[in-house]
Amino acid sequence: MRRVINFNPGPAVLPRDVLQEAASSVLELSDSGMSVLEISHRAKAFEAVYHEACERILGLLGVDAGEYEVLFLGGGASLQFYMVPLNLLHPGGYGAYVDTGTWSMKAIQQARRIGDARVIASSSDARYARLPEIGQVPDDAAYVHITTNNTIEGTEWHDLPSTGGVPLVADMSSDFLACSRDHTRFAMIYAGAQKNIGPAGVTVVVVRKSLLEIANADLPEMLSYRVHARERSVYNTPPVFGIYVVALVCRWMEANGGLAGIEALNRKKAALVYGRLDAHPDVYEPTVVVPDDRSLVNVTFRLRDMSREAEFLDGARAREMVGLKGHRAVGGFRASMYNAFEVEWAARFAEYLDDFARS
Numbered sequence: 001m002r003r004v005i006n007f008n009p010g011p012a013v014l015p016r017d018v019l020q021e022a023a024s025s026v027l028e029l030s031d032s033g034m035s036v037l038e039i040s041h042r043a044k045a046f047e048a049v050y051h052e053a054c055e056r057i058l059g060l061l062g063v064d065a066g067e068y069e070v071l072f073l074g075g076g077a078s079l080q081f082y083m084v085p086l087n088l089l090h091p092g093g094y095g096a097y098v099d100t101g102t103w104s105m106k107a108i109q110q111a112r113r114i115g116d117a118r119v120i121a122s123s124s125d126a127r128y129a130r131l132p133e134i135g136q137v138p139d140d141a142a143y144v145h146i147t148t149n150n151t152i153e154g155t156e157w158h159d160l161p162s163t164g165g166v167p168l169v170a171d172m173s174s175d176f177l178a179c180s181r182d183h184t185r186f187a188m189i190y191a192g193a194q195k196n197i198g199p200a201g202v203t204v205v206v207v208r209k210s211l212l213e214i215a216n217a218d219l220p221e222m223l224s225y226r227v228h229a230r231e232r233s234v235y236n237t238p239p240v241f242g243i244y245v246v247a248l249v250c251r252w253m254e255a256n257g258g259l260a261g262i263e264a265l266n267r268k269k270a271a272l273v274y275g276r277l278d279a280h281p282d283v284y285e286p287t288v289v290v291p292d293d294r295s296l297v298n299v300t301f302r303l304r305d306m307s308r309e310a311e312f313l314d315g316a317r318a319r320e321m322v323g324l325k326g327h328r329a330v331g332g333f334r335a336s337m338y339n340a341f342e343v344e345w346a347a348r349f350a351e352y353l354d355d356f357a358r359s
């Protein structure tokens with residue numbers, strides 16, 4: 001199995017052991033006589049996979065299974081931009097949004113289709129090169145929405161805002177299960193699996209049961225959290241294979257020290273790369289200007305001499321490094337180093353950054 005150094009921002013690298021086990025299950029799941037692609041979503045075999053995935057996610061997050069529900073949905077994180085306000089906004093209510101870049105703006109735009117979305121903090125005036133200060137959160141908001149890791153801009157919340165009694169809702173797509181946090185602070189978390197924990201096609205929603213109780217009840221079934229929770233994510237056919245791979249990735253994470261172990265690895269990789277970027281300020285310009293706001297998993301930077309961009313990418317490709325081009329909206333470069341990205345790859349990239357700077 002040939003493996004390049006895969007910096008893809010999502011879908012992204014998965015652990016080799018997980019790929020091998022998934023490949024074998026595509027042929028036959030345990031001793032079922034069927035491929036994981038052939039089992040019924042109402043069969044015992046799937047039920048076991050589903051329960052394992054739920055339990056491991058809650059265990060890794062460190063939240064109480066009695067208080068939170070896990071849902072596996074389709075439609076990507078992008079559908080959650082719409083489902084959150086649809087389910088949580090009541091007539092006259094509003095969502096309080098923190099604007100930290102492209103993805104949070106998309107969440108705000110979708111919320112405005114449903115009702116009132118107010119921006120309570122924004123770093124757009126700094127072109128999202130840092131995170132904004134979140135002052136006092138208005139206590140009459142239905143919820144506060146943050147994007148914990150800004151995949152495109154390269155910022156990440158390392159300290160959570162206090163929201164008093166207002167439910168905190170997070171788009172955690174690109175750092176879900178990538179660092180330890182006090183996850184009991186969130187009333188709801190959603191994440192597309194394809195950055196850190198699985199293949200594209202499954203979106204994980206972790207929601208506090210008490211929030212479900214006050215969610216809108218009379219909605220089209222497919223868009224209703226209450227329906228998906230009541231039906232244990234099998235109101236319709238869920239993304240079976242994706243859920244299976246998520247369970248395997250969670251198993252792999254536990255074998256690697258759980259969230260604390262994974263965070264330590266992610267910190268090590270980030271330190272290797274930022275260290276070399278900072279060592280050559282005449283060559284590289286990290287795009288995030290406040291070091292405390294830097295993402296552990298998406299390292300964004302530019303070359304001072306933009307005319308050397310193609311040369312930089314060609315040199316990387318010669319070392320089997322792929323996926324480094326920055327998002328088309330911001331340009332420059334982005335080294336996405338999610339959970340399964342190997343420390344040894346980060347070390348090789350750090351070496352390349354040195355070599356390129358000296359050349």
Ligand SMILES: *Cc1c(COP(=O)(O)O)cnc(C)c1O
Nearest residue numbers: 076077078103151171173174192
């Ligand atoms: C990738 C990403 C999304 C979009 O996810 P889809 O699953 O493609 O809809 C949303 N928010 C953040 C923070 C992301 O990184």
